[in-house]
Amino acid sequence: MPEITQELGQIGMEVYMRLLSVIVPCYNEEENVRDFYDELFKNAAFFQQKELEVEVLYIDDGSKDKTAQEVRKLHEEDNRVRLVSFSRNFGKEAAIYAGLQKCKGDLAVLMDADLQDPPSLLPEMYAYIEQGYDSVATRRVTRKGEPVLRSFFARMFYKLMNRISRTEIVDGARDYRLMTRQVVDAILSMTEYNRFTKGIFGWVGYETKWLEYENVERRKGETKWSFWKLFLYSLEGIMAFSTVPLTVASLMGVLFCLLAFILIIFTIVRKIVFGDPTSGWPSLVCIILLVSGVQLFCLGIVGQYLSKTYMEVKNRPVYLVKEEID
């Protein structure tokens, strides 16, 4: 008995430091790598006070500039900095997935390299984790500094998405999110190839606190998202988290069948009552065009889902690593 008490005592004496993993996806961010590091460690006093160890995990998503080199330099100065380099550009979703897989922390936070996710928000976020929340997410309430048309379409997308999907996707939600190991593991358990992180966060659930802040403009460099890229990304989101378009396609089919049926009866009745004047072929052409258009549209929707399924079934890796520095 005395032995056990002694042992327990020793465990109790040990100071348990929690490890916070900061995951930073980078694509051509050479100018921001160091700025981000400096800005993050302005919270050094806070990390110390809360007994948080920190690791900064830069995911170099196949950058064509000196991003990896910059991170290597930082690693030489501070071994809390880690690097995972991809063999090519796999996209931010892949970078997030890799970061979550490779991070060792009890807590993990996702942040953009361009400082649009202010590190100064971390103490407030951490306070909510201490209160017992599993994850603390952020959303921007303004879209200041963004083209008007882009904001408009973004709003439309979120409205539509929340109507046709059972997974809640919050308007203005950023990927800036602090979460516990449990949530990280939950996200990692979703091994799908077509990753739409905003949907995945909603899908896994858990107690989430939302913090709001004003949009911050990117520090240096340029955004990697063109309007067209964002548009395709939104389609991806819809397909990953909703099958409503397929239902719409079937409903349209049913509707057109009904319409055709009514027209057939109408034509037969007209023939019996008025004889058969050969008229109306222009309208016939219009109808054929319309209906074949709708058919192609619906086939297209089915094709999109099929192509997603095809990619899933291939079971390709989400990313490939070229270099890793621990």
Ligand code: UDP
């Ligand atoms: N990013 C990435 N891979 C990509 C595109 C972007 O890892 O293919 C990173 C980028 O370096 C940045 C973050 O994702 O840290 C957000 O990108 P960006 O600032 O271009 O997007 P925005 O803030 O304009 O939505």
Ligand code: MG
């Ligand atoms: Mg940005």
